Amino acid sequence: MTKKQRQKATLAEVAAMAEVDVSTVSRVLRGQSEQRIRAETKERILEVAKKLNYRANYTARALRMSRTFTLGIVVPQLDNPVFSAAIRGAENVAAKNGYSLLISHRDPGDAGTTIAKLSQMNRVDGLLVASLDADEVLRSDLAEANVPYVLLNRQLPGTALSVVLDSREAARRATEYLISLGHLRIGHLGGRPGGFNAQERLAGYKMALEAADIAFDPSLVTMGDYTFSAGRESVRELAKTDATAIMAATLVSAAGAMAELRLAGWQLPQEMSVIALHDALFAEMLFPALSTVMMPTEEMGRVAADLLISKLSGADPEPVLALPPGRLIVRDSTVAPRSGARTSK
Amino acid sequence: MTKKQRQKATLAEVAAMAEVDVSTVSRVLRGQSEQRIRAETKERILEVAKKLNYRANYTARALRMSRTFTLGIVVPQLDNPVFSAAIRGAENVAAKNGYSLLISHRDPGDAGTTIAKLSQMNRVDGLLVASLDADEVLRSDLAEANVPYVLLNRQLPGTALSVVLDSREAARRATEYLISLGHLRIGHLGGRPGGFNAQERLAGYKMALEAADIAFDPSLVTMGDYTFSAGRESVRELAKTDATAIMAATLVSAAGAMAELRLAGWQLPQEMSVIALHDALFAEMLFPALSTVMMPTEEMGRVAADLLISKLSGADPEPVLALPPGRLIVRDSTVAPRSGARTSK
DNA sequence: TAGGTATGAACAAACGATTGTTCAAGATCA
DNA sequence: TGATCTTGAACAATCGTTTGTTCATACCTA
Known part of the structure; x- marks a missing residue:
């Protein structure tokens, strides 16, 4: 049984086994400021970490750094292919950048609660917001947000970040x-x-x-x-x-x-x-x-996530990004008109 | 500008303003063991908390309690209506119980990584898993999970929790x-x-x-x-x-x-x-x-989330829950056969 | 050889909650 | 009136990281 090994190993445990301080372990594992650490020590720590199958406790890190590395996405419908594509795109980019995606379905009814809940509880670092609501409703919702956000296929006068389809x-x-x-x-x-x-x-x-x-x-x-x-x-x-x-x-x-x-x-x-x-x-x-x-709805999701992440990293990106439409797909529903037009029915 | 008020207020700030200890504030706000607190104090704390628009910092709580109050859902496709319905159902129940839903799209290719990543980093308390993978693949993936999980419309011999459609x-x-x-x-x-x-x-x-x-x-x-x-x-x-x-x-x-x-x-x-x-x-x-x-795919999502949450709450639910099919919906694609059957084409 | 600078790692203070324990004061009782 | 019990709230430890600071040792340079 490898069960025991799989149990969460803490930094302290790794430190103890490698006979160094937790701070040293942390520095090695974070990979930053490697200068100040002897190669030999580093290796020893890496070895122990692997043996113990160490994974940083995400929550502790989030607390300490006050960043959750989680993005929230709020959508009005989950079964609309347009939104699922956007979600997929966002999830991809998020994952690629070490973020997770928290999904939140929001009925047009319950104004604001979702956005507020997610952002005020520090569950997410930022929000991707797709909404079919009227401008004023959306605006007042967003006023509750205390995190950066990006609007999906929506433009709201002001400085809000948006990704829109052309x-x-x-x-x-x-x-x-x-x-x-x-x-x-x-x-x-x-x-x-x-x-x-x-x-x-x-x-x-x-x-x-x-x-x-x-x-x-x-x-x-x-x-x-x-x-x-x-x-x-x-x-x-x-x-x-x-x-x-x-x-x-x-x-x-x-x-x-x-x-x-x-x-x-x-x-x-x-x-x-x-x-x-x-x-x-x-x-x-x-x-x-x-x-x-x-x-390009999936790309819209990707780009929005990208935008949000770069914003979170301190960049100050263009407020509105427009995506060109994709290609024309000709199937069977379009033909040349018949010479004599139908009169009526 | 009410911006300032919206900034995250901490327990300590509430405590300071109410002139009590943080522990007292915590107890009042958690609502547990109310006995040991004077009504007057409680009221004062509640008032201050409201004034400061206090929201518990989710991360700190998660760390202390070693529970994230987050469920992960892993799906093979995001645009399939079956899965989006399940997601919607799960999200509903999760939200209702104070949980968030982390979504994770998992291509049939990248075996196991997702499940492992989510659960080993302590990002989620439990997992909802929908998979089209073959039994062995799925099984080996799940072996990585160090959290409880529920399978969606899948049965795997063993003690795994499942919700299946009939x-x-x-x-x-x-x-x-x-x-x-x-x-x-x-x-x-x-x-x-x-x-x-x-x-x-x-x-x-x-x-x-x-x-x-x-x-x-x-x-x-x-x-x-x-x-x-x-x-x-x-x-x-x-x-x-x-x-x-x-x-x-x-x-x-x-x-x-x-x-x-x-x-x-x-x-x-x-x-x-x-x-x-x-x-x-x-x-x-x-x-x-x-x-x-x-x-009832949406209900499958709901039930699965319910099952998982009750499992997380220490219950020991039935391993497999079968859901009866919904009603017959007669539209236009079904009619009585014509007397003379078509011979071929 | 004494004084100063690198180097490598330990020390220690957060982050913001939860929760077991301690403790002062008022209430109760003999 | 002195001892004991309640009550209400403060104290303090802890969760697992990250990261600024301190510190001993070894290395240089003069």
Whole structure:
């Protein structure tokens, strides 16, 4: 049984066995200021440490250094592929830098409690915050935080650190692609009217139209939120128009739109092309498989964690980092428009 | 600016302001052994603590009590809805009990490191472990753990604590439903041949057939793993048979099967009914919307966290807890077979 | 050879809580 | 009134590190 060996060995035990002081052991094991230690002593200590399978007690270290080497991430939803990707990215970077990731799901209801709890109890050194809340709500939540934080895909006027996706460019690219297929009447299934990202996407959509000399028609734009059911509802408006293609703000609303159209008897993609921003496995699972502009959400998580860690290390990084959209992924949901447009249904 | 107030107040500061000893403050704030404290003193301390917005320093407490009040959860994938649901459940229960949840994504590659790292550094009091690894790999990983752990939807002979879903009953129920629709030739799109859960599902499938006096036909069973592409491949076998319905092990493989059949020109659900185990939002996004037997994965997370916490509190709970499957959710992917079966394609 | 500088390691003070023990003063009793 | 018991709170040790300071020894230099 090696059980005994696995039990936590303390610095004191290593010190005793190596017949030196704990401080010496600590210095050797930390690897810093090696100058002041005889090679022979160092070796002896290293040997004993290995034999005892010594691991620094994380808690003691955290107390002494008043740093927990833990990052918290607060997300509104855990099952949204966008957030899980961000979490994965953040976790990777955190781990790579010796940090752990504390996850905290926060229902839009319980304002602030999570952020406050994590940061005020000194559980985390910093916070990664993704929120769907309105600006004021988020702002007042963050006021409770007594640690540095980075916002995910969100911008809040002020000095807050943020990592944002370039929704505008992504929207532009998606729209541009539809145009390149020959579509002239392109609907936009957008996000919440007030939201920053919704505006950005709309702007990108307009840019693409403009570049192609297509007049912007407000009746082709419907705003909802980012849910499946909102997608279904919104698309009913577009179905009444002569749109031949839809650029959707996100995967799930695109899925809603396709489901609804199909139920109404439309042939997809022949009668309506659909493209969405963001990409995930299930874009491929839809029928027709959904064309998308991939958004680097995992990288957003990585970059945010990086930013936070560098901030924690004393750096003073750029407050806002924008990530370019990823590549266009053409699947089966986008085709050239048929010569004769469908009249209505 | 209330900034100053928000800075971490220590026990000593509260004690000083209330003109008592730290130990007294601690006792009052812990709420234990209240007997030995004058009501008046207690009140004064409480008042000061509130004024100073005192929060116990989590790290100091952890060191002193040698408990971190943190649970670790190790998952193989972060974007799989099954795991995110489990995480959500675990996080809820953890939070409710004053624990935090440390998340750790563990690629099937880096054997053991994660578990060892978390537990040997005293970062967590216990571990929730979800793994797709083979038994021996998992077992050797766990040998490194020097904290209690609970396995998620996995059983490992021995005394390990587990929470498992009743895959057998779920499979039975799904199959039973297909039979009730009139299907007699039912295919099963299963999981990894060696896996415990795969066996269970197969057993449930057989039970339902038997109960309906339908002979078991091995050629109607194909095993793969739980991915989209595996679903596509496996279903080709079934397409060659006279099966009129498929009971799939999980959502994504069902989605793969549907995608493949459709590409091959099948009419769904008329020519092939499909039902899957597990439920998530995207079952509704598929076309036709996928019928499922819901599996309580979120509850699995909750129960597992509960189990772990009770174990940490000194209880000696049942090693294996089985959760009954949830209800049958009938959507559009399952219909009665047509009188004349499709011959082939 | 005496005085000064490196060198290597021990000493000791935190970090901020929890908790067993001690102790002064007031209450109780004979 | 003196001895004993309660009560309320202070004292003090401890958890396992990190890190500034002290200190003995050996080494130089003059």
